[in-house]
Amino acid sequence: MTDSRLPTGVALITLILLAGVPLSLYYAGHIFWLDIFTRAVVLAIAAASLNLMLGFAGLASFGHAAYLGIGAYAVGVPAYYETYGGGGMIASYSGWWHLGLALGASALFAAVTGAISLRTRGIHFIMITMAFGQMLFYLLVSIDEYGADDGMTVDLTSQFSHVDLSDPVMLFGICYGSLLLLLLLQYRLKHSHFGRILAAIKQNENRTRALGVNTFYYKLTAYVLAGVICAYAGVLMANFSTFISPGMIEWTRSGELMFMVILGGTAWVFGPVVGAMIFVLLEYFLAGLTVYWHLPFGLLLILTVLLFRGGLGGMLQRIGATRGEGQS
């Protein structure tokens, strides 16, 4: 049950590289790499939030990108109204307002959709969460005022008194710090009273209920928590890309988040971070090679699922275990 040392070492090195590489490249004049890494960190937060459901409780939500969208539109819409008028009391550039809106709206959306979809299991759960995500997608596509399917630019980033999110280094620092905090939180959560109940639900929900646990509320809590954290990632995403569109919510995006989690390994708190980094780097290099980059990308996806059971985290765990046996 104890995490072996190898995955922990890999996690620490990855964290150092994740901050060191883009910052040193940035100050050496290669500004572009900071962008790539900021995106990777934001996606890592989103993927880690999905892992709260997928990895901790075994809930395969296929509509998780919806929360990225909720967070992003909670920045874009108030900023739009503040710039062009209208929107009543929603209009604002205030970062705290954007955050509050994102967290409140995502919690509400998660509570309602979760209460419905968590009554189903397995493939039905996957389908219904995907359906809720697509509902939000088509809703946003239909709103011409927000640019419909073209989306709209965010003219001014969320305003905080001491923090300037339009400064790329500052933004990266905020994203990176948020990721560290989230990882600590998830690590504690995984080993907490709550985390053990989720683990029990993941392994055998019926058995957990037969021990007197009302599993529904535990699953719903994980579901809402995951949604709220992902919406936070959405707020960061909107400030980073200064552009929002329904494309952020499409079910393929949810699939990508799921891919990151599975690639990194669901049993590993750090897995989604590795998954997100590999995803962003692969996407970058493959897209540079060919416009048909989705094809080799898909093949790689299939290969990882087939070859690395338990993702990269699972592989590291096995390597660490064999080495440990060899030494003793």
Next chain:
Amino acid sequence: MLEVSALSKHYGGVKATDQVNLNVKAGECHAIIGPNGAGKTTLIGQLCGELLSDAGVIFFQGRNVTGLPMHRRVQLGLARSFQITSVFDDMTVLANVAVAVQANRGHSFRFWRPVSRNESINARALEVLRLVGMEVQHQQLAGALSHGERRQLEIAMALATEPQLLLLDEPMAGMGAEESNAMLAMLQALKGDITLLLVEHDMDVVFSLADTISVLVYGQVIETGSPAQIRNSATVREAYLGDAG
């Protein structure tokens, strides 16, 4: 302790249980026997709340629990063990039991402190493991246990919910002679402290444990009585022989 009247469950046209009446008295070990397909597993499912009944009522300690979900019944003291071993393979033996202890102590909406260092929960889980003679293995992964040990853990988990009435669904299933004897000794030790409702194929076990036996055939209880009465009952013999022929 448990009063069941006219309990029925149909699957399509098939009556899995049909107007079952059952009265389990506090402190006794009540066995349910019957040929394959008699509806024993369905009955257990209905009693513990896994299956909703089509008709009939279940009173547990004077309280109507017919419509209550499984977890509520467990909280009231009606626990079960599974015919097919259901333990959490990726967890240690201690953690398996600790999940049940956690559930018994109320909610687990505690997100920060490591649960493995909750000494009060661990102490109680160890106490239950000692009861089934498994405290030595408490740090092993449940998935690495032998079949017999997994069956014992299964019972330990049910015991950790502090049941008044324990439904045992074929506790001897798939066990060797030695393992069966250990399990039998354990159940004998439990008897008296906890009311047991036992579903079992092994007649030696049934006749050495049970105070009362009910015979279930084609979804109906055809006879209830002491082991001696059942052994000598013409109806029971006919039902079994008829089934075998």
